[in-house]
Amino acid sequence: MILSRKKVRDLETADLGNAVDGRSLWADARIRFFKNKAAVAGLVVLVLVALFAAFGSFLAPWSNEEVDWAVLGQVDTMGRPSLASGHYFGTDELGRDVFARTIQGTQISLMVGLIGALIAVVVGTIYGATSGYHGGRIDNVMMRIVDVLLAIPYMFVLILLLVVFGRSVLMLFVGIGLISWLDMARIARGQTLSIKNKEFVEAAHAIGVRPVTIIRRHILPNLLGVVIVYATLLVPSMIIYESFISFLGLGVQEPSTSWGALISDGASQMQYGTLWMLLFPLFFFVITLFAFFFVGDGLRDALDPKDR
């Protein structure tokens, strides 16, 4: 994971809002979050990008796979961005509409980011909570397994997996999700260790509630704050991973595309006077990542009063 160990360590011990103290802490957090201008701006950008991905295709006169035969072969002159031709962002080297393709790429990349993060969060949280709650020998074994997995050069393994099992969006989700649940598991475990000793958990234990139920009813809800913060930091790294995979030519199948594929195609055409192929997708890529970073930082500050 490119996330720093410091962040992971901070989150392991961070005293984030928990449900026991009632809603006020969440309300506080919300107020603090909305006071943070950068975070709010980030949120607005994210909403706009999501709207663009969801509804942008209604504005596009072209589909993402249609070839504009009039443009094909002379893309550097005819394929320029223009309102008249309906190619608002120009066309790619095959005469396909970059606007429509950027929309479609945005959908895929956001999906990879969100689903990848979701997989990581779900697997990591359950694993970490279980490990932390049980403690002792089970905890030891489970965490050693995480240590073992952390030592695997994951990008290499992902390349291997994509080569071996063929590329598909599913494989990307699985591969990228698999890489990233480990840190989440460590964070969740650290938090669980501290929650475990709280009175309400001991009380539940004392009246004979089953461990599975305790984890589900008492531990997991209290992990929510950390999980949200970590997830917002995970999404951008998922998206960056995806772009790298696409650069290697192991990404989604044509005619589908993603930010990574568009940027990598555009970058390869950089010297030939067709910069729009690079700049438009790159713009969306960059602002979205910016936004995620700001929102992530904002959320952490809002949920972690210690920092203030």
Add this chain to the structure above:
Amino acid sequence: MNLKAILSLTTATLVFGTAALAEGTHPVTGEALSDNQTFNYLQLDQFPSVDPQLVEETIGSAIARDLFEGLLIQDADGNLIPGVATSYEASNSNKTYTFTLRPEAKWSNGDPVTAHDFVYAWQRAVNPETASPYGWYMELTSIVNAAEILAGDMDPSELGVKALDDHTLEVQLTKPLPYFPAMTTYATMMPVHQATVEEFGSKWTDPENIVSNGAYVLTDVVLNEYNTREKNPMYWDADNVIIEKTTGHIINDANAGLTRYKAGEIDLTDELPPGQYPNLLAEMPDEAHSVPRLCSYYYTFNFRPDSKPELQDVRVRKALSYAIDRNVIVDQILKGGQWPAYNFAHRATAGFEMPEIDYAGWTQAERDAKAKELMEEAGVEDLEVKLIYNTSESHKAIATIVSQMWKQKLGVETTLENYEWKTYLGIRKDGKFDVARGAWCADYNEASTFLDLLTSNNGNNDGKWSNAEYDDLIEASTTSDNPNEMYTKAEKILADDMALAPIYHYTNAFLLKPDVKGWPYNNAERNWYSKDLYRVAE
């Protein structure tokens, strides 16, 4: 083949040449030579091997051609000229060949090159322990017992080749093979230095160990960065070798290659970014070239019994093929001077007479109309096909465009599936496709190298198209006096049954610095030798 004549010509220039070189001018043309006689070129990948018997791809064989010299070599037009052999005789109705070797040929350590070196090398090529990936090439030469030795049924010493004396090599073939001498130009049949191979084992090709007999010696190999070969003073014709040092730079990316060419770091890049050739030609008219390359690009249909029933209907296949606007692909996507193809064998293949294919002469509008008509006639609606191709920028572009042509003209929905190379080979071999991208490059400059591919028993006939008449024709052509007539007929059968949809015939588009002369533009097999190149003074 009048080798004697060619030889005497070479000797004449040699005498004349030695005098002229001293003046800094080219011995034949008299051009003023540059002081800088180095040549730098792009290699798309690290070569796997330069061991002649292990070479299996173009990058390694280009180096091997400089390092080692076979019995015969090629000139700038692809004609055979003497290498280590000064002459040969065919006897026993083309089943026995006797080569006479030049006595002055030496290894880079000073040892003479003898017929025994060839015997050793060829035995090595078929020895199962060597495990040469080009073992099949030795089977193709039909040297007596080659196949049996490869299969492990006989000892390598039983191979049908022997040294009558140090400078006479005799080869026995199992069948008459008029083109056997031409086959000796390929790396697999180049000699190796026995003592060196035996002393260093698999490390014998390392620059510090290697002993070679060609115009150059390998001096430096830095993996995935560059490799150099420098003039071999022991080479028998060293006086006429002008380029002092050739360096291959490994550049994995065509765009990076172009940048480095423009920056003057390399003199040759034969991997141009797709579609950029016209711009480069306009920008550098003296440096951009496009020459025929003996490869054909095609889409093969799946004829297996369990495949799409619609594709078994010749009308549907024809409709799909007609609907492909090859001019768009060639002129608007590839833009490298490729030819739209309506037949399989490359048009520049030596001796090949292009068949008259009906739809080649139609306009695209006519083809489109006919395609729609055929689809209606066949009563096919809502056809969905799976088109597979291997990962590459231009394959992707062509597949995308073709799928759009099919969709818009015929309403055929295409699923594109792109696999990396090794996976792709397996999937294509197992027939898990409806339409598959393929390309075939000539092993030798004769049309049968293409047309053999579609015979029923060919291991590379991945579409499993089968036609008895076609098989008979190709079989008969091997012993025919006029095989090209039969090839033309065979092509007609292919077109009538639309066994595959030919797309285009390759060209090789490249950039070469204008002061580099002697490039063999007319060698259709792209066999170039550093010893033929030279740089003129600006």
Add this chain to the structure above:
Amino acid sequence: MLSYIFRRLAVAIPTLLVLVVFSYLVMYAAPGGPFDTERALPQEVMANLEAKFGLDKPLVVQMANYVWNVVVHFDFGPSYYYKDQTVNDIIAQGFPVTLTYGFWSFVVAVVVGMSLGVCAAVYHNSWLDYLAVGVSIGAQVLPNFVMAPILVLVFTLWLGWLPGGGWQGGQWQYVVMPVIALSTSFMASIARLTRSSMLEVLNANYIRTARAKGLPMRKVILRHALKPALLPVVSYLGPAFVAMITGSVVVDMYFSTGGIGVFFVNSALNRDYSVIMGITILTGALTIFFNLVVDILYAWIDPKIRY
């Protein structure tokens, strides 16, 4: 502390074994083999090749032989594709290159990143701060496969200052662009990390006390604030190392540096089993090692952490 190190090293061995078995199984499951080519090889030729590289033996035997050779002889076997080379040759040539530009990238990233971060924190909420944050996030999200061609375009084609690729044993003009391309995103992360931890430290009571005593800002920073602010950067070393090896794929492709990255990708595509294994194992071992070093350093700098 010592027992902790031993415990970590003890985990390293099963980790590497898991890695070997896992990679072997994945490769075994991979469609296509190292000797498949466009032309379908005749059976006897294929059989000879498989026999030469021991691929005709059962999987368990192959794996056992492999582990034996690696452990006992430190021999990673011959490359199946680069037939003139052994895996040891390839690693011996490629790793030093990757480590060299990886090291310089790291140095640049740390020095520039930290300076940027400290400046941003000290001049908190000034234009300098905003600029530093903007630049560093921008640099962090700009993929290096976009950065690399831009660098070549600018420094090679337009300015003509630097060669467009090659390594030449690591002469400085060949190292500059790979290092820039590789270090930028790490530099940005380090700048952001430094800034936020520096801000935290500067708000701490002991710093306020030091300032109240009238110590000049420069001394406060150098003497009191820098060391605690260093922590996150140190913790970043391990992941950064791994990411740099991954990033070497792009660097090797664009700059023909001949590092390990391009070998890995090509070998995966060529099904060059032994090279994939060699690189995976070595990278795995180095990852473990660097993570360990980082954790030890961390404990050494931060007395609060005990293992």
